[in-house]
Amino acid sequence: MTQDELKKAAAIAALDYIVDDTIVGVGTGSTVNHFIDGLATIRSRIRGAVSSSEASSARLAAHGIPVFDLNGIEEIPVYVDGADEIDARFCMIKGGGGALTREKIVAAVSHRFVCICDATKLVGTLGRFPLPVEVVPMAGSHVSRALTRLGGQPRVRENFVTDNGNLIIDVSGLVITDPLALEAQINQIVGVVTNGLFAARGADVLLLADSGGVERRVRDANMTATRT
Ligand code: 5RP
Numbered sequence: 001m002t003q004d005e006l007k008k009a010a011a012i013a014a015l016d017y018i019v020d021d022t023i024v025g026v027g028t029g030s031t032v033n034h035f036i037d038g039l040a041t042i043r044s045r046i047r048g049a050v051s052s053s054e055a056s057s058a059r060l061a062a063h064g065i066p067v068f069d070l071n072g073i074e075e076i077p078v079y080v081d082g083a084d085e086i087d088a089r090f091c092m093i094k095g096g097g098g099a100l101t102r103e104k105i106v107a108a109v110s111h112r113f114v115c116i117c118d119a120t121k122l123v124g125t126l127g128r129f130p131l132p133v134e135v136v137p138m139a140g141s142h143v144s145r146a147l148t149r150l151g152g153q154p155r156v157r158e159n160f161v162t163d164n165g166n167l168i169i170d171v172s173g174l175v176i177t178d179p180l181a182l183e184a185q186i187n188q189i190v191g192v193v194t195n196g197l198f199a200a201r202g203a204d205v206l207l208l209a210d211s212g213g214v215e216r217r218v219r220d221a222n223m224t225a226t227r228t
Pocket of ligand 1: 027028029031032081082093094096097098099100103
């Protein structure tokens with residue numbers, strides 16, 4: 001199977017987690033695009049979606065799925081999104097598509113985060129994928145210097161503006177042994193909107209696709225895993 005076929009398998013498996021007659025939280029990226037296409041096939045079962053990016057909103061709308069403003073929504077039972085890396089404790093690096101801030105906001109409002117990935121995304125230690133950091137443009141140099149002091153090599157993503165009008169700085173060279181602490185530390189740098197570490201609010205369910213099928217892992221005290 002190709003990587004894209006694996007992404008699709010994980011995305012379709014996420015349809016099992018949709019709660020009927022509710023608003024679905026929708027992430028961003030190529031894996032989520034498959035999820036949106038799958039969601040369209042059960043469109044009549046949901047009220048609509050809250051989206052984490054203009055790109056996902058456009059795809060949802062093209063399928064005739066109503067897209068709601070988060071400010072008018074009190075409850076999102078399930079949020080479905082991909083990841084650039086995920087570890088065994090379900091901490092993630094996200095933001096490869098630059099949508100990390102809105103993704104983090106929608107995830108924060110959601111009861112359950114279902115992460116959909118092909119098996120290449122599961123890592124022992126986070127950090128091989130450069131960590132995206134969303135930054136207010138006038139603070140770019142200041143934040144880059146601070147990220148260098150933390151041991152990273154920051155690089156402003158070229159020709160890219162986030163949906164919020166900001167820069168993305170991709171930070172390579174970080175070995176992230178304590179994702180929770182580093183997430184908080186980077187967010188303390190003045191000018192940072194947020195960073196792509198999702199540790200304080202990690203995933204609750206991981207749907208991990210490889211050529212043998214989609215493995216369903218649930219985060220609980222025992223980190224139990226079942227393969228379907
Ligand atoms: C976008 C993200 C995506 O979830 C992440 O980049 C994974 O993308 P893909 O599904 O295309 O591999 O965080 O900001």
